[in-house]
Amino acid sequence: MTNAPVIDRETIAMLREMDAMTKEDNLLIELIDDFLFHSADLVKAIRLSSNAQLERDLAAQSHSLKGACLNIGALALFQVCDTIETLARQSKLALMEALVTELESTYQKTACSLAELHRRINRGETIEDLLG
Helix, strand or coil, X not given: CCCXXXXXXXXXXXHHHHHHHHCXXXXXXXXXXXXXXXXXXXXXXXXXXXHCCCHHHHHHHHHHHXXXXXXXXXXXXXXXXXXXXXXXXXXXXXXXXXXXXXXXXHHHHHHHHHHHHHHHHHHCCCCHHHCC
């Protein structure tokens, strides 16, 4: 569905610049940790809401995850969330099973990329190959 990068290079660069300006060097790490901690529950909730055809819950949960994606630069996942939210708000649930499956797959790629990004930043290693 999407050709967006898993992790956006510009967003990560901006977050690293913010870290450098504040001299704390932990904003990006904290955002990754928060995303990984909270997003898995949202993905599960989206699956449950989709299965139960709870349009309002599905739209709200997708919106929440979409915002978290934007904060961390998870563009591919953002796009899937945006589609799910839009269709849920329009009560168009016919394609939801395929979209939620895509969401789960894209989430796994995103979580793996962010976990690797976290590890490399902590070790002071290069991260350029992880960014789109």
